[in-house]
Amino acid sequence: MQGLPTPEITVIRAGALGDVVLALPAVAALRGAFPGAHLRAVGYPVHWEVAGGLIDEVQSIDSAAMAGLLINSPTESLQRPLGSSDLVVAWTGQNPTAALRAIGVRRIIHAPPTPPPGVHVACWLLQSLAELSTAEGGSVMSNFELDAWRLPYSAVELQAGRRLLEEHALIGAVLIHPGAGAGWKRWSPGRFADTGMALQCYGQRVALIQGPADDEAVAAVQRHAMRPFPVIPPLDSRRLGALISQATCYLGNDSGVTHLAGAVGTPTVALFGPTDPAAWKPLGATTVLHHCLAPSREDGDIRVCDDPACLEAITVEETVQAIERAIVQNRVESRRQTR
Ligand SMILES: [Zn+2]
Structure with missing residues (x-):
């Protein structure tokens, strides 16, 4: 090489x-x-x-x-x-x-x-790349921090993401993605709706993200809501990442969209149950809520627990609190950066 x-x-x-x-x-x-x-x-x-x-x-x-x-x-x-x-x-x-x-x-x-x-x-x-060295003989593995890593986006892409949020009148919103590839990774729709409504009570704007396979997950949350939440319709993942990067906070299951939210640096609250956050926690400054005590598995199966009660043990109250903490923390940090 x-x-x-x-x-x-x-x-x-x-x-x-x-x-x-x-x-x-x-x-x-x-x-x-x-x-x-x-x-x-x-x-x-x-x-x-x-x-x-x-x-x-x-x-x-x-x-x-x-x-x-x-x-x-x-x-x-x-x-x-x-x-x-x-x-x-x-x-x-x-x-x-x-x-x-x-x-x-x-x-x-x-x-x-x-x-x-x-x-x-x-x-x-x-x-796995440790054996490679660069042309200068240095290590391929530069200093990597899970919590600090960011998916690179151009200024033009980020502006487009902000415009998309503006078009939906959702500047400053908390975005909730209730879907996940596997049903057993999904927190109950009633709890997502209750969390969204609690945030609205505090004057917080809230919207749902609907991915291409989320029709049912989004409809189930809407059935529990007093008034339907605004919905961001399916976007390609690159544009969705730009849009989420401009949001105030993000809430979701252990899903691809949640991994995207963490990677673009949005304050993210991730709900984990049957999978192990030690292995699968999103990148970025993510708050993981997780109450399962099942040990990691040696056989490589990503599902370490079959008990749906572990995911449902996460309460609406602690989720709302985690979101509020993430929002405050983010405000303090951006103030520090702009000073
Ligand atoms: Zn469990």
């Missing part, structure tokens, strides 16, 4: 939005260590679009050309998209090293995408 004018680096991560967001600190470390590199991601394009300028190209894992990767079998079709890679970083369950070697990839790093118990996934993926 060292000395190559424009090394080609391919990163493979076929996960949902949250998985991609949690891989971005490691992707950003690669970008920082090899600024001239052509960075290609292999995964689901709809989720990788969140990365913005951190990557140069996305290839769909669902394409026929990538079929050989999943079964670790070299195919001619794999040669064209990946054969020119100087480095492939595969965060995959199946180790595709043999298939990649056979098509001429010189350097391959493989790590399973799920961390061992007690290790945060963003740190785990970063650590």
Whole structure:
């Protein structure tokens, strides 16, 4: 890699939005260590679009050309998209090293995408790059802080996010996303509605975020509300991140949108039950509410607890308090920054 004018680096991560967001600190470390590199991601394009300028190209894992990767079998079709890679970083369950070697990839790093118990996934993926060194011989793993990491956005993108909030008359609002990919990660819609109404009582503007798969989750909250909350309709993840970055505070389950909210630096309150925040806590200055005592699992299953009571143990009162604390904290910090 060292000395190559424009090394080609391919990163493979076929996960949902949250998985991609949690891989971005490691992707950003690669970008920082090899600024001239052509960075290609292999995964689901709809989720990788969140990365913005951190990557140069996305290839769909669902394409026929990538079929050989999943079964670790070299195919001619794999040669064209990946054969020119100087480095492939595969965060995959199946180790595709043999298939990649056979098509001429010189350097391959493989790590399973799920961390061992007690290790945060963003740190785990970063650590997988530890053996790489930069052209100057430095470490690829620059100083990384989970709580301080930010997904880069241009000023133009952020302005567009602010305009979108303005169009919905939601400047200063708390945004609530009641959905999550899996039903067992969702706090009850009645509690989301009660939290939103309690915030409204204090004069706080509140709106719901509706992702592409959230029709039912949003409708259920609205059924519990005295008056329907304003709704932000589905947006692509990159624009949604810009919009959330301009919000006063964000509340959500362990979902992809919550990971996005943390990564863009919005004061975020995340409700965790059956998954372990030690491994899956959102990036950024996130407050995690979590009452489950189940230990981490050794088998890599992200669901560590089957008891829905653990998520429901989070009360409306503590959630409202956590949101108010996050808002106050954020005001104090922005005042300190503008001084
Ligand atoms: Zn539990």
